[in-house]
Amino acid sequence: MYDAEDTVFLLPGPVKMHPRVLRAMSAPALNHRGPEFKDLLTELRELVQYLFGTKGDVAILSGSGTAGLESAVSGLLHKPDKVLNLVNGKFSERFGELCGVFATPKPLLFEWGRAVDPQRVAAALEEDPSIKAVTVCWNETSTGLTNPIADIAKVVKKHDKLLLVDGITAVGGLENHMEEWGIDALVVGSQKCIAAPAGLAAVALSKRATESLHSETSFYTNLKAHVEGLAKQDTPFTPAVPLFLALREALRLLKEEGLENRVVRTRKLAEAARAAYEAMDVDLFPDARFASNTVTAVRYPPGIDDAKFRKILREQYHVILAGGQSQLKGKIFRIGHMGICSFPDLAAGFTGIEGTLAAMGHKFERGAGVAEVARRA
Amino acid sequence: MYDAEDTVFLLPGPVKMHPRVLRAMSAPALNHRGPEFKDLLTELRELVQYLFGTKGDVAILSGSGTAGLESAVSGLLHKPDKVLNLVNGKFSERFGELCGVFATPKPLLFEWGRAVDPQRVAAALEEDPSIKAVTVCWNETSTGLTNPIADIAKVVKKHDKLLLVDGITAVGGLENHMEEWGIDALVVGSQKCIAAPAGLAAVALSKRATESLHSETSFYTNLKAHVEGLAKQDTPFTPAVPLFLALREALRLLKEEGLENRVVRTRKLAEAARAAYEAMDVDLFPDARFASNTVTAVRYPPGIDDAKFRKILREQYHVILAGGQSQLKGKIFRIGHMGICSFPDLAAGFTGIEGTLAAMGHKFERGAGVAEVARRA
Numbered sequence: 001m002y003d004a005e006d007t008v009f010l011l012p013g014p015v016k017m018h019p020r021v022l023r024a025m026s027a028p029a030l031n032h033r034g035p036e037f038k039d040l041l042t043e044l045r046e047l048v049q050y051l052f053g054t055k056g057d058v059a060i061l062s063g064s065g066t067a068g069l070e071s072a073v074s075g076l077l078h079k080p081d082k083v084l085n086l087v088n089g090k091f092s093e094r095f096g097e098l099c100g101v102f103a104t105p106k107p108l109l110f111e112w113g114r115a116v117d118p119q120r121v122a123a124a125l126e127e128d129p130s131i132k133a134v135t136v137c138w139n140e141t142s143t144g145l146t147n148p149i150a151d152i153a154k155v156v157k158k159h160d161k162l163l164l165v166d167g168i169t170a171v172g173g174l175e176n177h178m179e180e181w182g183i184d185a186l187v188v189g190s191q192k193c194i195a196a197p198a199g200l201a202a203v204a205l206s207k208r209a210t211e212s213l214h215s216e217t218s219f220y221t222n223l224k225a226h227v228e229g230l231a232k233q234d235t236p237f238t239p240a241v242p243l244f245l246a247l248r249e250a251l252r253l254l255k256e257e258g259l260e261n262r263v264v265r266t267r268k269l270a271e272a273a274r275a276a277y278e279a280m281d282v283d284l285f286p287d288a289r290f291a292s293n294t295v296t297a298v299r300y301p302p303g304i305d306d307a308k309f310r311k312i313l314r315e316q317y318h319v320i321l322a323g324g325q326s327q328l329k330g331k332i333f334r335i336g337h338m339g340i341c342s343f344p345d346l347a348a349g350f351t352g353i354e355g356t357l358a359a360m361g362h363k364f365e366r367g368a369g370v371a372e373v374a375r376r377a
Numbered sequence: 378m379y380d381a382e383d384t385v386f387l388l389p390g391p392v393k394m395h396p397r398v399l400r401a402m403s404a405p406a407l408n409h410r411g412p413e414f415k416d417l418l419t420e421l422r423e424l425v426q427y428l429f430g431t432k433g434d435v436a437i438l439s440g441s442g443t444a445g446l447e448s449a450v451s452g453l454l455h456k457p458d459k460v461l462n463l464v465n466g467k468f469s470e471r472f473g474e475l476c477g478v479f480a481t482p483k484p485l486l487f488e489w490g491r492a493v494d495p496q497r498v499a500a501a502l503e504e505d506p507s508i509k510a511v512t513v514c515w516n517e518t519s520t521g522l523t524n525p526i527a528d529i530a531k532v533v534k535k536h537d538k539l540l541l542v543d544g545i546t547a548v549g550g551l552e553n554h555m556e557e558w559g560i561d562a563l564v565v566g567s568q569k570c571i572a573a574p575a576g577l578a579a580v581a582l583s584k585r586a587t588e589s590l591h592s593e594t595s596f597y598t599n600l601k602a603h604v605e606g607l608a609k610q611d612t613p614f615t616p617a618v619p620l621f622l623a624l625r626e627a628l629r630l631l632k633e634e635g636l637e638n639r640v641v642r643t644r645k646l647a648e649a650a651r652a653a654y655e656a657m658d659v660d661l662f663p664d665a666r667f668a669s670n671t672v673t674a675v676r677y678p679p680g681i682d683d684a685k686f687r688k689i690l691r692e693q694y695h696v697i698l699a700g701g702q703s704q705l706k707g708k709i710f711r712i713g714h715m716g717i718c719s720f721p722d723l724a725a726g727f728t729g730i731e732g733t734l735a736a737m738g739h740k741f742e743r744g745a746g747v748a749e750v751a752r753r754a
Binding site: 004005007009011013014015016017022023025026027028029030031032033034036062063064065066067070097098101102189191197198199200215216217218219220221237238239240241242243246314320322 | 381382384388392393399400402404405406408409410411440441442444447474478479568574575576577592593597615616619620623697699
């Protein structure tokens with residue numbers, strides 16, 4: 001029978017957590033205005049800067065990645081500001097909805113599973129010089145696609161617009177040069193490449209972004225208050241203490257491994273996952289040139305029912321992965337291989353995926369997928 | 378030496394957590410869209426309704442109590458709506474600041490440490506019929522004072538205004554009849570009377586409040602989305618999974634004890650604390666007729682330095698309590714005796730408080746305070 005505490009956990013976030021992180025989280029109550037917590041915030045600020053590769057201002061919010069995105073949009077834009085939303089999946093679509101509350105969104109749509117085309121972005125910016133900012137979801141978790149962030153940033157920088165980036169499943173897993181590229185606000189979620197529990201968001205800002213922060217339309221997600229608070233080892237509101245303890249431990253683990261090593265390992269796991277699916281005759285969903293290294297999304301082979309597939313996988317193999325969302329529901333399934341995911345984890349997951357697909361009638365050489373993983377480990 | 382993991386933890390929130398809560402929180406990653414989490418949300422919704430004493434709609438937000446307050450203000454009011462803020466402490470003041478972002482606040486000020494006077498509320502509402510809503514902090518954690526919520530609610534109801542209540546350190550510790558009183562939105566924080574970790578807020582709504590919810594000025598704290606999500610065992614954004622697990626366990630503990638029993642126990646602890654301070658010749662800060670049963674605030678005896686007092690207490694006795702905030706900094710200190718705080722905890726705390734005050738030169742009969750606690754245990 002299924003045991004929720006003993007699984008091969010391959011969701012594209014939240015992801016598997018290290019026991020050190022779980023132990024750190026379960027500490028007794030701590031005074032969030034006392035010296036221990038100030039020390040924690042000092043260390044955490046440096047670790048978050050390390051994570052983002054910046055010496056600039058950062059913030060940590062007690063809320064999901066969406067709270068982080070909201071803090072950036074509400075802190076940098078005003079309601080009349082026109083913002084170009086580059087949309088090619090569920091999360092970039094939601095980013096646009098968020099902009100509808102705090103700014104004036106103008107969506108630029110791309111097919112789900114296809115990358116944002118920087119040339120179309122350039123054309124849109126040339127056509128409407130009143131646009132003040134651009135939003136993009138760097139890594140579209142919903143389609144398993146990584147947008148060409150460096151090329152997009154180059155276009156946005158050339159037109160001198162603010163660039164707000166959802167890096168929720170990118171930062172800590174993909175190569176990042178936010179300062180060189182000119183990203184103004186970059187947001188990450190705790191439960192993805194960092195492998196901490198869900199419930200925290202971190203934001204890194206460019207110098208010009210920090211200088212233009214305002215507090216007019218936000219309160220709980222007031223980015224200015226969060227940035228200034230953290231700089232003096234404080235939080236504007238009561239922080240989610242256990243999650244801060246867990247985040248510190250997860251970032252310590254990341255630093256022990258080394259950010260560059262983690263990015264390389266994440267890429268190798270992705271290559272193994274893609275090779276495994278190819279060997280199993282399962283098609284990648286997104287444009288292969290832009291396939292994500294943190295999340296792999298594939299199409300269901302003909303005749304494989306989503307709910308039944310994930311039920312067998314879960315109950316018989318204890319493997320947890322995700323289906324598709326919105327327009328992709330029932331059509332694709334997705335695994336995450338970010339954070340502390342290992343080759344053995346991936347092989348364990350593919351053992352279940354192979355067994356379930358075979359039991360449901362998909363024809364392929366049994367063992368071929370897992371062999372591709374093992375070969376690269 | 379001080380050991381952060383072995384303390385007598387008497388902050389007025391976050392408060393001491395039961396080991397069952399800590400263990401529940403430290404579970405491995407769980408699929409927040411899977412059947413286990415849906416079961417958790419079903420149980421949690423019922424437990425939160427039990428906590429509030431309502432069968433009406435409730436929401437749980439991944440954020441601090443402030444996020445809960447923001448969800449109520451932004452979901453029920455619009456920017457032009459005039460809202461009367463009853464202010465008699467730091468948290469009611471902050472509630473007013475929050476209203477400044479999402480509505481049009483009109484503060485009605487009372488001295489810190491004095492209760493809100495319902496007659497002055499009535500006069501303010503009669504003077505300005507354009508007021509749409511009233512906010513009040515039921516239990517002012519900053520001054521250790523409980524406002525006369527039933528009398529205030531009666532006035533607000535008579536004038537047919539919306540009543541938004543900060544019940545962050547009240548709900549689960551003070552007698553509550555929100556439906557009978559006519560409270561429209563009542564907010565609680567996870568880390569106070571519930572004795573769960575910090576990081577979650579819950580909101581309970583009257584029927585008319587639920588029906589008038591809108592989504593125009595909020596996104597992350599969109600109360601409508603949170604209420605509707607929870608009713609179908611879902612959350613609009615990724616929830617802080619470990620905190621939800623912890624909240625369930627803490628609410629199970631509360632239900633095992635029984636809400637009424639907990640309220641009675643909280644009152645008895647408060648009576649013991651007040652008697653102890655009296656025996657030690659330490660003066661209560663707030664108007665004694667309105668002294669809180671969840672938080673006790675007292676004035677420093679002449680010559681006792683706040684920072685030094687709390688340092689000795691912390692390092693020598695491992696007792697953690699809070700100083701004053703804003704205009705009360707250095708003038709008062711505060712203990713919480715809500716949640717799972719016990720008579721032995723209180724006696725342990727007073728042992729340190731007595732020892733430290735004596736060492737710093739305050740004259741009183743040693744043992745008299747602790748004896749008052751023990752006598753009532």
